[in-house]
Amino acid sequence: MGVADVILLFVSDATSKFSRATPNPEADRRARTAGRRLVETQIEMARRLEEMNRDYAFAALGCSSIGHYGMTLGLSQQQARMLADAGRAFALAPDLEEEVRSGSVTIEAAAALARILSDPRFEAESKKWRGLALERTPAALLRAIRKAIAEADAEQAVEQVTLMMKPEVRDRMGRAREIISSMQGVSGPVTNEFVVEFTVDYFLAREDPDLVEPGTRRKGSTAGDPSRAIPAEVKRDIIKKRGRKCQVHGCENHIYLNFCHIDPHAEGGSREESNLFIGCWLHHWLYDHGRITLSGTAEQPVFRNAQGELIGRPRPPP
Numbered sequence: 001m002g003v004a005d006v007i008l009l010f011v012s013d014a015t016s017k018f019s020r021a022t023p024n025p026e027a028d029r030r031a032r033t034a035g036r037r038l039v040e041t042q043i044e045m046a047r048r049l050e051e052m053n054r055d056y057a058f059a060a061l062g063c064s065s066i067g068h069y070g071m072t073l074g075l076s077q078q079q080a081r082m083l084a085d086a087g088r089a090f091a092l093a094p095d096l097e098e099e100v101r102s103g104s105v106t107i108e109a110a111a112a113l114a115r116i117l118s119d120p121r122f123e124a125e126s127k128k129w130r131g132l133a134l135e136r137t138p139a140a141l142l143r144a145i146r147k148a149i150a151e152a153d154a155e156q157a158v159e160q161v162t163l164m165m166k167p168e169v170r171d172r173m174g175r176a177r178e179i180i181s182s183m184q185g186v187s188g189p190v191t192n193e194f195v196v197e198f199t200v201d202y203f204l205a206r207e208d209p210d211l212v213e214p215g216t217r218r219k220g221s222t223a224g225d226p227s228r229a230i231p232a233e234v235k236r237d238i239i240k241k242r243g244r245k246c247q248v249h250g251c252e253n254h255i256y257l258n259f260c261h262i263d264p265h266a267e268g269g270s271r272e273e274s275n276l277f278i279g280c281w282l283h284h285w286l287y288d289h290g291r292i293t294l295s296g297t298a299e300q301p302v303f304r305n306a307q308g309e310l311i312g313r314p315r316p317p318p
């Protein structure tokens with residue numbers, strides 16, 4: 001069969017499908033009803049995910065984040081976070097829900113608004129941002145909101161830069177973020193913007209011939225090494241084999257990681273690879289407090305929550 005034949009077949013197939021979509025009042029009504037119910041379902045999911053996100057409720061099910069919990073529902077982590085944000089926005093501005101229901105604001109735009117509505121610095125501007133949510137695409141709205149928050153943080157105008165990086169570099173940047181947070185003495189992680197600013201300044205202060213006088217270069221900081229108990233070679237080997245991320249299935253955390261003893265150190269558990277798993281701070285806490293269990297090996301562990309369900313995997317129907 002020649003190329004022309006294939007194209008003809010494709011055209012005739014498309015035409016026959018199209019002819020089935022002639023005006024049909026019954027189908028129109030069905031589509032409108034289904035559409036309304038789906039929006040209602042989205043709103044309901046947003047409300048419930050917000051509930052699940054409040055006060056780390058998801059941790060009771062062994063999950064480390066709302067994104068991690070969303071995976072058990074078959075959502076992507078991004079979708080779960082978006083819906084939980086929308087739920088937060090509905091809690092902060094109840095009339096927003098009606099705007100989503102009527103179709104004047106998308107649920108993604110409502111989710112983007114959550115950041116503005118929960119930030120006291122923007123209290124006086126909430127009307128302006130609600131108006132922008134009616135006009136802009138969700139992506140454009142989110143970009144504008146991120147920029148406004150970054151400018152409020154920096155107390156001056158900022159420029160948006162998009163970086164494309166290898167996942168390994170993103171992970172190393174996460175580690176840098178952790179160390180910089182610890183050097184700054186702040187409890188939460190510093191922003192990625194701050195990591196870039198800090199590392200550029202750090203580099204220039206040491207390597208820029210215009211700034212450094214010969215013979216005055218300082219050694220790098222040794223801050224940010226909280227777990228001295230485990231030999232560095234053991235830690236390096238574990239990271240090399242398993243990657244720098246929490247080993248609980250589906251957990252997205254790659255910063256604030258701990259080397260967790262499977263058998264507690266206090267009960268004679270060793271500091272060798274076979275007795276250590278990499279866990280984020282929350283999974284470490286849940287494991288040490290018996291809220292999640294581990295079977296299998298340190299290299300390929302299987303985690304279950306207190307109900308005995310596999311963590312981070314879709315749940316089978318009851």
Ligand SMILES: [Zn+2]
Pocket residue numbers: 064246247248251252253279280281282283
């Ligand atoms: Zn984790």
